[in-house]
Amino acid sequence: MLNMIRLIPRLDIKSSHLIKGVKLEGLRKIGNPNEYARRYYEQGADELLYMDAVASLYGRNNLTEIIKETVKSVFIPITVGGGIRSVADAREILRSGADKVAINTAAVQRPDLINEMAKTFGEQCVVLSVEAIKQADGRWLAFTDNGREHTGLDVVEWVTQAVERGAGEILLTSVDHEGGRKGYDLDLVRAVTSAVNVPVIASGGMGEAMHGVDAVKAGADAIAMADILHYDRDAVGGIRQVCLDNGLEVRPPQAILEAAS
Template sequence: MIRLIPRLDIKSKHLIKGVKLEGLRKIGNPNEYARKYYEQGADELLYMDAVASLYGRNSLTEIVKETVKSVFIPITVGGGIRSVEDAREILRSGADKVAINTAAVQRPDLINEMAKTFGEQCVVLSVEAIRQADGKWLAFTDNGREHTGLDVVEWVKEAVVRGAGEVLLTSVDKEGGRKGYDLALIEAVSEAVSVPVIASGGMGQVMDGVEAVQAGANAIAMADILHYERDTVEGIRQVCAENGLSVRPQEAIHSVHGGELS
């Protein structure tokens, strides 16, 4: 079943949005947006600390603690998580999964340690991919600024062997561009590994998400299209269903959420 996942990038307690992970603009209070997307029927939420690399730590614990008071769907948190202890703190705050990028690149054994400690289902490998002149993709960190030299497909394969249970695949080239996901990237990664792949970066209209799933994605991460109210989670779900994708029925969502929304 395809999951619809609003992505909330956070800077200093503000929800922000950029283009190619740069030029960040403040949108509003992340907790209010999280609640709104939950009420619209989101399957999960994704919180990313956009400036964690500057400070070397994740600062979202308080936001997550506040969110889980009124939002009852799985939450993945990423950015600045550099150790098992960092991950434990995020999970204790109410997150269900942690996404790691820079620390995993610097010390791949961290993936093994986190999978052993929390279970593979808790460990999400976050990949920032940039297409090269030869058509391949290299992995980057620090919002697409730091070159790792790692081939994306090979890196994802290694991470999954080490225990990553899911891949958050962000195309830096496409991010914020409203021109659709990098379908070739999604196809290459999803064919290389058996774990779920979350497509992120580039959703301009609902059919972009449908195409991402057709390319192999198991979940669609969405930001711009929701934050600027160009569509809703409910509307996106309906179009996905009309195009033959297996999504949670809206009626099921209302019955699950109904008691909390009155």
Template sequence: MSNLRIIPRLDIKGPNLIKGVRLEGLRVMGDPQEFAVRYYEAGADELVYMDIVASLYGRNNLSDIISRAADQVFIPITVGGGIRSVEDARHILRSGADKVAINTAAIARPELITEVARRFGSQAMVLSVEAKQIAAGRWEAYTDNGRERTGLDVVEWVQRAVELGAGEVLLTSVDREGTRKGFETDLIEAVSRKTGVPVIASGGMGSIKDFISAAKSGADAISMADVLHYGRMTIPEIRMAARDAGLPVRLT
């Protein structure tokens, strides 16, 4: 079994790192570079950057932030938000990202998944999913930070995207994001059971118990923001507790 990855998530608005609740009610946290370097030095396995206002501008505006990060941070970086074409993906990858996460544009034109995977490898094509529960055991995929409905069943959409070439899934529970109430483990289980690619669980971590339950539900990586940004937990603490729980994490 491969190691469980610890992945800080950095939501960006303009030049600032921000944090919301259920992808709304944003609070400015500071300079993303300072946080990125701190998390890298603390032993993060990867970083995820999301341009949360990219849909307003029609493109991802993180290239400067990513190229700065890539000078000081030597772990894989995934970038999402506003990536609508192979050209957009190339621009972000050239800026220093290792993977692109695509949601809205993949739903609008699923062939984009195949185009990006063919050009840069499926390992660089991450399907970003914003999931909201609509019934027991059923979730709908949303776009635009959990505001726009798509009518797509999350599990069916992920299966189709993987067939088209997505090499990883960033699975965000909009209902849990920023709440510190724990991950939506039923959602993680439903998606990870039906896909043969790694699933990054995102949205809801409030304690180490949440981390462990997400891992036991099938997540290959755990993404977190609130607990790290506000200093409620450190990456070494999370790593140690995961190891004590018998989870396979990288030894620093």
């Protein structure tokens, strides 16, 4: 685990709207993603995660203009995922202002894409996005298309292969827990963090700040948050303070440092 824990608001986007659902389904419009991104930046977020929730419908990522607008007033790393199927797609997203690119479906369909992206942009730029669903036998299988498409891949085996190919980070989403507000799938976090030596972002299920603490203690290097922030049940600063109160090391918030300088 890295020394400094990262707090990462997750913004799932449909068209030009920030949306939220449960188990990646039943998506509801929340508001303007740029306004929420700016709010979370000012609250002290360490990074932002943008995911195109309907990229599979279009076969490409449609967040370029949103990212271009975001980086005008937000100065923290941004990861963008959804519908990125080639090195050219990734290059376009990076040129729009993103710092890292998350891939899922395209990596499953053609694992060599991980190698190609790592060679072209560097491993630190390549994030493997995993949508995990627990099976009756206790294993987790990887899915795509918001948890609808079965890949047949064992999650632990898949992330291990991806890291060997050059993935520099894992975005680990529990579809079972996503939107449920009952906490992250800690067994899943332990299984994946025990198998790889790259940072793992826990995603899916944060209902209160202590859930983030639990995920970090299970091995996560960062926690992705959506529902808890979008519906104002807590703020990044409050979650950061709970982490500090429980002995976790968190990064100094960049926006707050800039305001004080």
